[in-house]
Amino acid sequence: MDIASVMGITLALLGILGGMLMEGGSIAQITQPTAAIIVLCGTGGAVLLQFPIGIFMAAIRQVAKVFTVETSNAQMTLSQIVEFANKARKSGVVSLDEDLPRIAEPFMKQALMLAVDGIDPSAIRQIMHLELENGAEIEEKIASVFEAAGGYSPTVGILGAVLGLIQVMQHLDNINEVGKGIAVAFVATIYGVGLANLVYLPIAGKLKIKHREEQVVKEMVLEGIVSILEGMNPRMLELKLNTYLLEARAEEQRAEDRRIK
Template identity: 45%
Template sequence: MDLATIIGLVLAFGGIIGGALEEGLSIKALIQPTAAIIVCGGTFGAAFVSFPLPVVLKAFKDVKMAFLMPTEKHENIIKDMIGYAAKARRNGLISLEQEAQSIKDPFTKKGISLVVDGIDPQKLKEAMEIEIDSYEEHEKGSAEFFEAAGGYAPTIGIIGAVLGLIVVMSNLSDTSKLGAGIAVAFVATIYGLVVANIFCLPIGTKIKHRIKSELLRRQMVVEGLIAIQNGENPHFIEQKLRAFIPAHAPEKK
């Protein structure tokens, strides 16, 4: 579980609700189903129009990326590459063929297979970089979906506010309906801003961070495999791969 996401949501909603209570505002005043329908329906409806259905479905599936930590650790890549390098130096590159059968990550497995097949290092790098570019292009659609929704939400909130004001103006003679119309108008604006700035945009940004982390991992795999293919010392390979990891990143114990 990614504690940063949980803490961020708690702080964001806690700050808004706490501030409202401090000002003497009732929580019931912020609960407006009509405003929620307008903002959520309008926002995601516009987002659906903007993207193909497969991208939309994948985007909602990828929301979990904001709440779960990556399963593949960069430190694990270093450890695996050192092990592969040591085995290749002892028994030759062909000995890695057996290792490839037990590797779960398709990207690493493909790279090991190419190494065993004796592919030229430059050709290996080109083939793996095509895989990396294809992965990035495929995955970034989820982040773009939520970023687009975050751009639509405030405007949809304004539409909700205008609709609420239309209700108010249409019922000036009936004061019993004025309060509800004004409430929808203001709350719809708040909902639009909250959906954009606390959910959609942060989720899109977190997905982009996850993609960057996976791209870094794949780049480490490529560099490690090329170094193994060139017969480099395992200790040197470790130092080379460790340079990919930011100095502030916590190390896996």
Template identity: 40%
Template structure:
């Protein structure tokens, strides 16, 4: 669980509600269901329209990273690679074959399989680095879905405000119905700006940060596997990879 995300949400809500209270407003004045429907529904709909199906599905899949980030530790991975290198020195690269079946990560599995198959080191690097870049582009595009929501939300909020003002003009002769219509106008604008700047854009940036972390972790694996393929000493491999711990 990512505690910083939860802390950030708490701070954001506290700032909005607290600021409204200090201005003399009641918290229930910030709740308006028609405005919420316009802003949230319109924003999601606009973002879905512009997003290809495979990117949308990936965006939904990686959304969980906001609260539950991908778990991997560089230090633990380095120890794992050093363990592979010790096996390779004692039994040869074919000795790594027994590890492939028990490995769950497809990237590691692919790299180990190429080591066992005797694929030249530079070819292994080329194939795995291409996989890293393609996955990074795909996940970055998926994170961009939430950024696009952040771009649309303020504009949809303005649309909600215009709708509210239309209702105001339609009931200009009935003062009792002016209040709810004006509420939609102002609250919709608030929802649009808040949704963009307190949620959508921070979520997109956090997901991109996780995408970069995964890419760095995968590059660590590539450098380790290439060192094993080149027959480097396990201690030298550990020293070389220690730079990833900075």
């Protein structure tokens, strides 16, 4: 589990709800199903109008990434590439053909397959760079889904509040009911602003970090496979690829610093 994500959402909820309770409020005051339906469905509809259904569903599936950590995979991938380099040095690149079935990662499998088939290193770089660029474009759209939701949600919340006030105006003869109705009407605004700033926008930011980390690992894989094909010493290769892991950590730190600012 990604402890930062779990602690973040927990701290935010505890702080907001705790502050409300300390001021004499109650959770029941903000548990309004009607307001939740207006904000969630309104925001979801606006996002669906902006993005294709495939991108929308891909974004929903990637929410799990926000709460999981896969940092160990990068080190395992590096070790696997070094293992391939040692084997290729002893038995030739063609000997790696028997390792293809046990490679689960599609990007690495495709790059290694091209290398085993004797494709020129420059051609491999060109082919796999195209795949990297296409993947990065899709991942950018996925993060944009949550950014768009973060933009629409507060506005839809205001729309829900206005709808609630319209209903309140129909009961001006009962001042007690008017007061309660106004309070209920503004719950939609709370949902809209809360979801945008505590859920949608943080998810978008975290996915961008995760996607960049994955891209750096793929760049490392490509450089590793090409270097094997070019006959680089396995020990030199390991030192070279370690710089990609340092870059991934540095990129994560830079993204975290930007989010704090």
